[in-house]
Amino acid sequence: MTGTLSLRSTVVAGEGQVSSDIGGEVAILDLKAGTYYGLEGIGARVWELIQQPRRVCEIRDALLEEYEVEPGRCERDLLALFRRMSDEGLVEIRN
Template structure:
């Protein structure tokens, strides 16, 4: 199976986002599931909307926050797998 960080992911057409300051609230319409994203989750979401691969987003975040990229990647994998499982993001 392909690593989720190397996949091209996009927000589902059934997912809606609302920015609230540096955070974002997501709603998956079909299931009614809400997610609250913190600042880093919001940066990942924004990067996906811009068409970036998750691996590219992780590198940017690691550089901005001076955190090892492996740490960001581990957290991003878990986050993205959860969003994908709930059909908030889909693979292209």
């Protein structure tokens, strides 16, 4: 199920997709819709992290350690990415 998204929410890659990482880029196929999605750079790293259920704040902290990015922007972009992925049915959000 998809719940309200916050930093305390847990996010995990959804069941109805298959994906593969091709060296910093991830291709995702939504099995129901038959739509391909692509993720690059930090997005690809986020996808790798959510192959296991993780809290949004954990993911944010991991990204802040790995990338030079301002914390507020990282948080905003991360939440926006998860909202979009949730709308597309690619992730499951648990509160």
